[in-house]
Amino acid sequence: MKRIYLDHAATTPVEPRVVEAMLPYFHEVFGNPSSLHSIGQEARRAVENAREVIASFLAAKPEEIIFTSGGTESDNTAIKGVVSAMEEKGNHIITSAIEHHAVLETCKYLEKQGVHITYLKVDKTGLVDPDDVRRAITDKTVLISIMHANNEIGTIEPIADIGAIAHERGVLFHTDAVQSFGHLPINVNEMNVDLLSASAHKLYGPKGVGILYVREGTRMFSFMHGGGQERGRRASTHNVPGIAGLGKVVELAGEIMEKETIRLTSLRDKMIKGILDGIGDTVLNGHPVKRLPNNINVSIGYIEGETLLLNLDRMGIACATGSACTSSAVEPSHVLAATGLSHDFIHGSLRLTLGRSTSQEDIDYVLEVLPGIVDKVRSVSTIKRSV
Numbered sequence: 001m002k003r004i005y006l007d008h009a010a011t012t013p014v015e016p017r018v019v020e021a022m023l024p025y026f027h028e029v030f031g032n033p034s035s036l037h038s039i040g041q042e043a044r045r046a047v048e049n050a051r052e053v054i055a056s057f058l059a060a061k062p063e064e065i066i067f068t069s070g071g072t073e074s075d076n077t078a079i080k081g082v083v084s085a086m087e088e089k090g091n092h093i094i095t096s097a098i099e100h101h102a103v104l105e106t107c108k109y110l111e112k113q114g115v116h117i118t119y120l121k122v123d124k125t126g127l128v129d130p131d132d133v134r135r136a137i138t139d140k141t142v143l144i145s146i147m148h149a150n151n152e153i154g155t156i157e158p159i160a161d162i163g164a165i166a167h168e169r170g171v172l173f174h175t176d177a178v179q180s181f182g183h184l185p186i187n188v189n190e191m192n193v194d195l196l197s198a199s200a201h202k203l204y205g206p207k208g209v210g211i212l213y214v215r216e217g218t219r220m221f222s223f224m225h226g227g228g229q230e231r232g233r234r235a236s237t238h239n240v241p242g243i244a245g246l247g248k249v250v251e252l253a254g255e256i257m258e259k260e261t262i263r264l265t266s267l268r269d270k271m272i273k274g275i276l277d278g279i280g281d282t283v284l285n286g287h288p289v290k291r292l293p294n295n296i297n298v299s300i301g302y303i304e305g306e307t308l309l310l311n312l313d314r315m316g317i318a319c320a321t322g323s324a325c326t327s328s329a330v331e332p333s334h335v336l337a338a339t340g341l342s343h344d345f346i347h348g349s350l351r352l353t354l355g356r357s358t359s360q361e362d363i364d365y366v367l368e369v370l371p372g373i374v375d376k377v378r379s380v381s382t383i384k385r386s387v
């Protein structure tokens with residue numbers, strides 16, 4: 001059977017050239033980058049090379065890049081680290097209702113410790129209004145954390161505007177760029193960002209490695225104490241193969257990002273049009289234009305997304321309903337709920353995220369089989385249209 005992977009927002013396959021770049025660091029150059037001997041120093045060079053490549057990709061300085069275990073750790077470090085370092089100034093954070101759980105659960109945890117959190121509403125396309133950010137700032141606000149692009153609906157937030165407001169008011173600004181890193185151009189200066197999280201496995205790199213960009217001079221405590229690696233900001237022996245892989249990932253992304261954006265945007269728009277025109281009672285979730293080039297999220301009314309997903313899987317199509325990270329749970333997506341989507345549509349969300357291997361034939365195949373599957377699932381659905 002033909003197998004089509006349309007869940008690139010959940011994770012991506014590791015690109016063979018990335019695997020190749022990682023291999024020497026498992027066996028030949030296996031040293032600890034903190035060791036002073038030449039075997040260790042050779043490993044250190046790989047870490048520092050990757051740091052330079054990544055810094056230049058973000059228009060940052062190499063010493064502003066901290067290697068972490070991925071997006072979740074970067075989000076936790078940014079938020080908890082700033083809050084504890086800024087205790088004297090205040091204890092208020094502004095975030096949005098549609099952040100990834102790595103941000104939302106961290107905020108919930110801090111709320112229990114007495115930190116005040118403002119969860120900003122979004123409009124029906126998932127956009128945060130920068131004026132809402134401005135209005136929410138108080139003299140106790142220490143951090144604003146708004147994601148660059150949403151992992152479920154692909155909406156791209158007005159980060160540069162929000163960052164400018166944060167800086168006008170002397171507040172630090174963090175963005176979770178896990179879904180946009182390497183897919184959209186990022187310049188930390190033009191975007192007025194002080195902290196930025198990214199992860200390798202969403203960009204054809206290995207799982208378990210990522211970065212946190214921290215602008216020079218930013219006050220942030222470390223919560224990984226130990227050997228003092230990463231200038232004391234994140235202890236633990238470096239994941240050298242992973243870091244070398246992440247460096248290669250960024251190098252490759254830089255080469256193809258522009259062309260791939262044009263190709264994916266065209267495939268994305270064909271798929272969206274095909275679904276909305278071909279199947280009744282469907283709506284597009286997220287912003288029609290300000291969205292990730294690879295993200296399609298539609299709600300198919302009067303249907304259970306889980307049943308649809310399993311039927312698509314039987315036809316060789318792998319995709320997601322709601323957020324992939326929570327797709328084992330049956331509660332409706334917090335992101336779709338925040339956009340105000342009605343009960344009849346919220347359960348039938350389908351997220352199809354395209355990638356480097358996605359072809360026009362894949363899109364045609366999905367558009368060919370989807371209407372029949374929807375008819376079948378609707379005929380047994382418990383969510384019925386009211387008459």
Ligand code: PLP
Nearest residue numbers: 070071072100102151178179199
């Ligand atoms: N932030 C966003 C927006 C994500 O989409 C994800 C993963 O799905 C994460 C954070 C967590 O990243 P990681 O899997 O590298 O911990």
